[in-house]
Amino acid sequence: MSEIIRIIGIGFAGGMLALMLRKHRPEFALFIGLVTSAVILAGTVEWVSGIMTGLRQLIENCGVDTAYFSMIVKVVGTAYISQFAAEILRDSGENAVASKVEAAGKICILALTLPVLASFMELCIGVVNSV
Structure with missing residues (x-):
């Protein structure tokens, strides 16, 4: 609980500092936002590591292919990174570029999931043909 409060x-301190700087030195405000975001993300590394370990154990216990x-x-990871980049771009006023980054992230996610979708379709066709 204390970790999330920290x-x-x-986040509040970085946001307030960026807000104060935005009027007079907007380039520094963007830099403060980037540094604050990086510090916050670094603070979640331990949580992400625990989540990864838990998911890996769950998948191994269920006998699911580790490729999944x-x-x-x-x-x-692609979803978080593309969202993070798009939010930074929006903060700097680049809404059009942010939308393109989000679209690229979605296309990448679709490409990553195509093998699973193909396996699912093959399974469905096999079930239908065996009936």
């Missing part, structure tokens, strides 16, 4: 405090775990990690 992260929220860092790898794909899930890539999809979630």
Whole structure:
């Protein structure tokens, strides 16, 4: 609980500092936002590591192919990274570029999930043909 309070405090402090600088030195405000975001993300590394370990154990216990775990990690990572980049771009006033980054992230996620979709379709066709 104290960890999330620390992260929220860092976020508020960085946000207020960026807000104060935005009027007079907008380039520094963007830099403060980037640094604050990086510090917050670094603070979540331990949580992400625990989540990864828990998911890996869950998948191994269920007997699911580990390739699916790898794909899930890539999809979630792609979603977070593209959202993070788009939000930074929006903060700097680049809404059009932010939209393109989000679209590219969605296309990448679709490409990552196509093998699973193909396997699912093959399974469905096999079930229908066996009936």
